[in-house]
Amino acid sequence: MISASLYSVAVCTPGMVGWEAAKAVLRGDEPWADQPLPPLKIEMLAANERRRLTPTIKLALYTAQEALRASGLEGEDISAVFASSNGDLDVADRICSALTEEARPVSPTQFHNSVHNAPAGYWSIATGSQEPSSSISAGDVSFSAGLLEAMSQVEVEQEMVMLACYDSLPPFPLSEVESITTPFAVALLLGPLQKGLSKLALQNREYEQVATTMACPALEQIRLANPAARSLPLLESLAMGRTQSLLLPSVNGGCLALDLDYVD
């Protein structure tokens, strides 16, 4: 078993922008409403860098930025794990389109934004952090893989880790071959155990078990609409202030057993 304290949380998806808005929906105080995402302001980056950001990078960075802000900590000493199934398909679409043209005019900015670790790169520029960052993918179960990677870093390296898990809406024509139907990002700031904070503990991976689902049909639909939204059962327990055991879908048909010990 490995464990970590949860310092802060942030969410960004249509109808749930920011943790306060998400909490209200997840507690059932407010119905979920499908509202388009507002423009996401990345205040942590200088204007010259900000200009180069794509919608996917903004989604990831915004959510990490909000979690950092909520923690009241500086980003300089914090490691990062960015988890995303697809990475930036807007960029892949532009590059693949450019490659169909006569001179194959790939844009240099598009190319350096095309790496899966582009959000992590901008994050370290924005925070001035020289701490490690990892960028991973585990397809539809990228959230549990990211959580396991982040919590194993907390446990083994004894460091603070910002986990940001995100996927944006794929552009046409890739939207026709991809199952993501809503943008979603979640960020959790995790660190070594500290009294007074909620505790997450990962037990192990279990097989022949069914992952925890959302009781509310609209939220269950969102959970299935984006790999990062597989975090919703955890977010719901946090919003309700519930100590609870959850099963998160994991790779190779397994589930990751997660215990949340809630502290207000």
Added chain:
Amino acid sequence: MITKSPLSLTAYTLVNALGQGCEAVFTALQQGRSGLRRCDFEPAELDTWIGRVDGVEDYPVPKALAEYDCRNNRLAEMGLNQDGFRQQVEASIKRYGAHRVGLFLGTSTSGIAETEVAYRYRLSDDASLPSDYRFSTTHNPYALSDFCCRSLGLTGPATVVSTACSSSAKVFAAAYRHIQAGFCDAAVVGGVDSLCLSTLYGFNSLDLLSSEPCRPWDQQRAGISIGEGAGFVLLEPHTEGSSELALLGYGESSDGYHMSTPHPQGRGAVLAMQRALQSAGLSPQQVDYLNLHGTATAANDSAEDMAVSMLFGSELMCSSTKGWTGHTLGAAGITEAIICCLALERDFVPATLNLEQPDPAFNTQVLRESKNRTIQTALSNSFGFGGNNCSLVFGRIS
């Protein structure tokens, strides 16, 4: 410190422009034969050199995994079939159970070449992609690990690390942590990246492609030669009787400086090397050989030279092997980790190919001739876009 629980390298294998499997690669290194050739990767029309693996186009993936068929997964399968690696993984499954063996692989572009082709066959911008095009089993980064889990019969924790050119170095750190945290008992680590137009034309757009075979550390260096490759290592906790060859340490860091240019003084690189030495419990004097990232771009080699000479002075024996294999990007970390293992096990330190006139501004001692030399410890550097750095230490457990 990792030396308290080092991981044995039970088996390893690699495929790249030098050949298929450790013997072929090592023979080429001994004979001084580069794997680079003029770009003949169709339909690219670029004045550059590439490290292409022969036979990938016709290499079959298992029939049951036909939906994963693409250049990147073919190269992965080719790698898994060399050096008895698959048999060693089967033995580890018997020891620990398929669910207790993890798999952590690096790639930068996975099977994006499939999407490039699919876009070419679209009739117009508002047309759908061809009906036989598959995304999640080819282009998606995780397609690589998903394919390899299925090909090897592994059901443990798995992921893809995609941090550009440090991807398949960082997998060692990820595997170490998953084992330490108790989520698996052993792990396959590795990386696969294959030639595609996105990287060829992408690096071309940044003016980083050399029109001659790349010349790391040379005064006249003019950019990289892109290569492709696959490499895999089986990591297990060290016990009596297991392989003496071990991962002794790793160090990770970020530059926090620029998306595609390294910090000019290599501050992130210094930190990654320092952390690797610290986790191995070694002083700089105890390192015998350094395999440089050494891409042959003006910026990388200059920053890396500063970082290396700051930590090691000018005495350490260094080489870049990019002139042999090309820069295999997401597979560079694993390729060079395994070259370090070959150097450790076969008492042979490879030269830096195509190095004629070392940059006079540089301080590090870079080998221009290969040496038959027994070494005890080797450090390998991998630095990626986004300022993502990883250094690994390999050696023997006595």
